[in-house]
Amino acid sequence: MKKTNIIKGLLAILLMALAFTSCEDYNVPLLEDIGASRVFSPIGLTAKVTNQTTVTLSWTPVANTDHYVVDFSADDPNFTTIYKTINVTDKELPVSVALEGLTNYSIRVKAVSSTGLDDSKYSTITAQTLSEQLFLATVDGDIQATKAVLRWVPNSNVTNITLTPGNINHVITAAEKTSGIATVTGLTGETTYNASLMNGTKLRGTKTFKTAVDIGDGILIHPTDDLNDKITNAASGAKLYLEPGDYTVYKGVVTLTKPISIYGLRSYDKPKVHLNFNLAAGATDLKLQDLDIKGDGVALASSDVIKIDATASSGGNYGDILITGCNIHDCNRLIYGNFASKVNSFKIDNSILTNFSTSSADFIDFRLAYVATISLTNSTFNNCVTARDFIRVDAAAGYSGTGLTTNVLVDKCTISNKGMTVATNRMLYLRFLNNVSIVRNTLFADNSLAIYSNQTNTAAPTFLNNNYFNSANLWTVNGTIKVDGSTTLTKLDPQFVDAVNGNFKVQNQTLIDNKVGDPRWLP
Numbered sequence: 236m237k238k239t240n241i242i243k244g245l246l247a248i249l250l251m252a253l254a255f256t257s258c259e260d261y262n263v264p265l266l267e268d269i270g271a272s273r274v275f276s277p278i279g280l281t282a283k284v285t286n287q288t289t290v291t292l293s294w295t296p297v298a299n300t301d302h303y304v305v306d307f308s309a310d311d312p313n314f315t316t317i318y319k320t321i322n323v324t325d326k327e328l329p330v331s332v333a334l335e336g337l338t339n340y341s342i343r344v345k346a347v348s349s350t351g352l353d354d355s356k357y358s359t360i361t362a363q364t365l366s367e368q369l370f371l372a373t374v375d376g377d378i379q380a381t382k383a384v385l386r387w388v389p390n391s392n393v394t395n396i397t398l399t400p401g402n403i404n405h406v407i408t409a410a411e412k413t414s415g416i417a418t419v420t421g422l423t424g425e426t427t428y429n430a431s432l433m434n435g436t437k438l439r440g441t442k443t444f445k446t447a448v449d450i451g452d453g454i455l456i457h458p459t460d461d462l463n464d465k466i467t468n469a470a471s472g473a474k475l476y477l478e479p480g481d482y483t484v485y486k487g488v489v490t491l492t493k494p495i496s497i498y499g500l501r502s503y504d505k506p507k508v509h510l511n512f513n514l515a516a517g518a519t520d521l522k523l524q525d526l527d528i529k530g531d532g533v534a535l536a537s538s539d540v541i542k543i544d545a546t547a548s549s550g551g552n553y554g555d556i557l558i559t560g561c562n563i564h565d566c567n568r569l570i571y572g573n574f575a576s577k578v579n580s581f582k583i584d585n586s587i588l589t590n591f592s593t594s595s596a597d598f599i600d601f602r603l604a605y606v607a608t609i610s611l612t613n614s615t616f617n618n619c620v621t622a623r624d625f626i627r628v629d630a631a632a633g634y635s636g637t638g639l640t641t642n643v644l645v646d647k648c649t650i651s652n653k654g655m656t657v658a659t660n661r662m663l664y665l666r667f668l669n670n671v672s673i674v675r676n677t678l679f680a681d682n683s684l685a686i687y688s689n690q691t692n693t694a695a696p697t698f699l700n701n702n703y704f705n706s707a708n709l710w711t712v713n714g715t716i717k718v719d720g721s722t723t724l725t726k727l728d729p730q731f732v733d734a735v736n737g738n739f740k741v742q743n744q745t746l747i748d749n750k751v752g753d754p755r756w757l758p
Contacts, residue, residue, distance in 0.1 A: 307341075369391050457478055458479075462484070466495065499526050519554045523557070525559075543572040588615070600627050601641075627664040630666050641665065649680070653682075662685055663696060675699035725751070727746055
């Protein structure tokens, strides 16, 4: 009897609940806020630092929120002092906020209700900004031999500029602070300076620049001069400084029998020369700086920018060959060492090289000449290989296997060789018995079917922080081909502004943040 009454009671309660439920409008969402007195807190909060000092925040939007309040506290996890507060709506997510550099920011976010509920509790996260960069790009003529004009964002809170070497301190005046321009004097020519923009003890920008040449006892050359005559008659170790202009009086091969340095007088207005350099016995060192070189003085098939002489240099020793700040274009190959000799170093820095035919040739081509160091840094190589290899170092006669080593470095370069369209086009054709190579921070784009190497004697290179776009054979695993198998590589589209016309400015933010490629193309 009792059991029957219990069952009847339960049925009555169930029917009553159904009756009440039927009176509700089924379109009204149930348990929307489960009786909460405040709006829910943002979840999925992330913070990413881009462009050194910009923090990009994102989180999952919260229902029934009018906006969010974001507080930033600088080097203060307890939010005792609020550095900056902003309001953000769902439509503005993700939101990017410019902050100061070298600061550990504590960040908190709360949701403000659109339905009258109390504000949510805070969600928190931290972000460490990197060194700030208020310095602006220099303008042609800013950097001279003994002084430099430095520019930064006008009206910034800055107090002084320090430069090393020399421990130079320039106190910024009120007028300079307003304009964002100051002239620092007392510099030395041809010197690399590191400048720091300060606000008291806080670093707000850094810049590295090299002062222009100070002619001193150098030889000033004019566009109307015969370059072959001037170079031939210069003393051993002479420094020649070429004024801007097009040097057309002499086009062709210049045979060097002594060490010599040839400079453009102004780095921003490079003199145009039409020369090929033949290094004969005695030409132990060669420096080419701030020149625009077009090798159209001889037939294209033999238009090598630098050539180790076939006879006079046989068995000779060479020191350092340096190309820096140059534009070199429309030649066959860059350097040709096909005769027994030793070269201490061949280095390219801060240069742009474009349109080499490499007809029956390699771009950098050491066949019988031994070279201790090949260094390619901060440079762009555009359409430099169409036939064979980017760097060739062969088993030099009489040197390979004698305990000598060839060292190759490729660092912070942009390399785009659309002509490398067959699987025998190699980046590193290193057959000298002992070789060590490093490829890092370099952006490869549109190198088509190029490979690193398929040679037994090519030692496995060290790879770090490289990007490969449309250059799959440089990273794809293949049992017989050396590839970049590091964990630091990326395969991103750099989003060049106009690669067809030689503008390789990168617009991909990840590559910008990772500092991949020739620095001239990075913001």
